[in-house]
Amino acid sequence: xxxxxxxxxxxxxxxxxxxxxxxxxxxxxxxxxxxxxxxxxxxxxxxxxxxxxxxxxxxxxxxxxxxxxxxxxxxxxxxx
Numbered sequence: 001x002x003x004x005x006x007x008x009x010x011x012x013x014x015x016x017x018x019x020x021x022x023x024x025x026x027x028x029x030x031x032x033x034x035x036x037x038x039x040x041x042x043x044x045x046x047x048x049x050x051x052x053x054x055x056x057x058x059x060x061x062x063x064x065x066x067x068x069x070x071x072x073x074x075x076x077x078x079x080x
Contacts, residue, residue, distance in 0.1 A: 018026065056063060 018029065021029065055061060
């Protein structure tokens with residue numbers, strides 16, 4: 001793996017390693033990177049949903065309905 005004292009930029013080291021892989025292995029790398037992106041998006045979505053639940057539970061905050069959200073989006077699109 002990499003050494004802490006390695007001064008070569010990470011992107012350059014990665015590109016050198018990728019250049020040595022067979023096409024099938026590159027497909028696996030692409031699949032793995034896609035999985036990492038998917039997990040990150042999933043994690044961010046969960047955190048956002050949790051945040052919405054927390055803020056909706058605050059005293060004095062009313063529930064926002066799907067209709068409220070749609071109305072706000074339409075108003076934004078109309079420039080209001």
